[in-house]
Amino acid sequence: MVKEDENISDNQIYSKISVKEKISYSLGDFATGFAGVTVGSFALYYYTDVIGISASIIGAILFFSRILDAITNIIMGYLVDRTKSKHGKARSWILWSTIPFGLSLVLVFSAPTNWDDTAVLIFSIVILNLYFLAYTASNIPYGTLAALITQDSIQRSNLNTFRMIAYFSTNLLIPAITLPLVSWFGGGTIGWKITMVIYAIVLIITFFITFFFTKERVKPVQIEEDNKKTSLKTALKNLIKNKYWVLMFGIMLLSFSILGLITGVNVYYAKIILGSADIVGLLNFLFTFPLLAGLFLTPLMIKRIGRRKTISIGLIFLIIGSSIMIFNTSSVFIISIGSIMRGIGFAPIMGNAYAMLADTIDYGEWKTGTRNDGLVYSGGGFSAILGSGIASGGIGWVLGLGGYVGGNASEQPSIVYSIIESLFIYSPIIISLLILLLLRFHNLDKFHLQIIKDLQERSYSNQRRNDEININLN
Template sequence: MNEKRKLTPALLFERFCYGCGDFGCNIIYTAMSAFLLFYYTDYAGVNAAAVGTIMLISRVFDGISDIVMGMIVDRTKSKHGKARVWILRMCIPFALAGILLFSVPASLGSTAKLVYVFITYNLVSTVVYTAINVPYSSLNALMTQNPYERSVLSIFRNLLATAGTLTINMVTLPLVEFFGDNAAAWTKTFAVLGILAVIAFLLTFIGTKERVHSVAEISGEAEPVSFAEGIKSLFANKYWIMMTCVLALFFLYYAVNGGTTVYYAKDILGDKNLVSTINGIYNAIQIAAMFFIAGLVKKFGKRNVFSLGLILSAVGMLVLEFGGSTMPVIVISSVIRGIGNACGGATIWAMVSDTIDYGEWKTGHRTEGLVNSACSFGYKIGNGIGSALLGIILEIGGYVGEAAVQSSSALFSIRLCFVWIPIVVFIACFVILRFYNLDKEFDGIIRDLHERAAGR
């Protein structure tokens, strides 16, 4: 069920190619988190609260599609495996859907624009993103059962995800300005970025290999797990429940904080182009910190490294809130938060993959697709709530996209979303992780699974 592999150029290339998948995903995910609401309010002329409500409602459809896609992955049989084949099939539709997302026709009336937003947002989030991200998320557990290698793969995933986030944050607004700084410029920008996403996904497809099979598959006794059995197995898996809750909270934080950055730069710091500086430092530090995380994980375990990251992220936010809104404080805060987020990003997906093995050990059912799709449902719910919360809070605070100067209540709402909601999320995640003990149990679980496979 598992194989030890020496560090070779081929292994390094496979790790890199695996990480490229999240680089591609972040072309759209980061754009949706950091710029979509800004594009809707300031370029397309769409009401922020209405958009936030659409994003939240869409999560209902999104949850259904996640579960369906998870079941499809678990039942997929092809010469390319369960997951990789879907990355190949969906990479071009992914790029095209991203272009449509940032192409609200200027000629439409207010209601028609909301209809267009509803349709394209659901096309991207509910259909296309799900159809490529669920298989990609399943790939880690299908490539290896070695817990250290999973952590390294997660580090490469986060490195390339951060590189994708950094790319979007650094080039989006400059590209928009280059193409004319109007609504049409956003369409052209995401045409360019869509091509980049397709290249990244093709690297993932070409450069990775699925090696892990369930005990039942090895013995030739594998049968499709029914939906009812699969769901029952999920809720018998206490560690999956914990990680799903953590993911939901973490992505709520990403949506609220990431979506507020452009407002924070424009209305509090006085220059929207400082988004590139703030996120550039944050992401560059996160990338640099990744090179030290593997050693920490090996010594202290995934849970403890993740918990350390939550503490650092909260400290970084407090430095920002009480240090004053000056550039030196922004830099210090971004450095601390970058290190903190590196700890979480390098461990969270490996922890999800570990819950798959725990689930097989406890229930006899190995369902990579369903586990990751259900996690995806959880974090998309968190992201949807975060996006809706951001829009609603800005609306309550009296934010006006066209205003030269925002009111004090609008500025407070921006600070609330950028600093205090994330701190609450970090505290909640830290408490949940106190009950996660799978790091200590994992080696015994894998030995038992190997013995079961050998005994059949």
């Protein structure tokens, strides 16, 4: 018979995760940021102002590429759940996908300049879709890994905090150094290409650290036999029945739409409204540095008042920060104050979104008896990608419809100024109000601990039953 204390020790459910492992895990998002932040902040700008593709066309390509990417997310999550390897089911994919991911980033910013317009357009469609496919093959297993490292909600929040600190460090770093690096390496397409090669090397090295210094510990209560594996259709039905996953889908969709708008419009707001593209580094710093500070404070607030109240207060702060900007949309000082407030306010939702998503995996197993870490996470990742895609694609579409003139800040139609201000200031206010509405229905944190206890009891019962069967057979 297996003793209860031994069972807890074997599963490592409540054991603390070392700082070394937390940092190693977080470096995966540092690596991801060198691709995701770069593409999110500069791909649209690169193809409109450097390569010369119409803003509406490249916006459409980015949007539909993200839609396709969102679909492949679900498939990738299902593949992760079906993976059997000596490295685990998530870490294996991190190992396999890291180098292709780095290479795809270089290709995105390597558009040929001596091809005709049609050929360049085809190149952008193919390469952007390859990039998003490589991103999915890397990011879905990486995100799933947090749920496999530990089942403890607090430890998951800590992992998520470390992860977000790493990611938003790149959000702070990359917008500040990218354009100067491109200029330093000669500008134009060659400057972009050399810069991306450096970013790809950093990505590959840091992702390998994540692979080598993390460990998968969490196992499903019931191990599926090869001939009784849950079909994708059944797994998707179970996913839709998970009401907390559905809520998190909506919350993450809206949250990443805010992030996509703020980071994607920054370069246009700096160039068109504030008069200099060089200010984009300042805007990103004033949003991201307070966000990082807020991430450090978020766990303390959660301990005092809980997740939902902490996130709600943050969103209200974000709304106030955006509203301040309305008083003078062209004042660098006013925009700076608003950006600082928005960064602080955005920290709680970013510091908890993926941890809350991981908790829905436990709820789904408790509700249906089947654990699908990869699929549940990929579904949440679907919403994040869709939100980012709507933001990045929407920016291009709306600017294109407004008659945006690439490469020229002084000859824009007057409506372009209004469009950029609306995307940058008013849209985050509206979206934040929608998130606050969804949060009113999310109360999983109130009984998540009891769910874990119930799952543990099922696990003990299954092990005892298996032990008794083995004894009888012998």
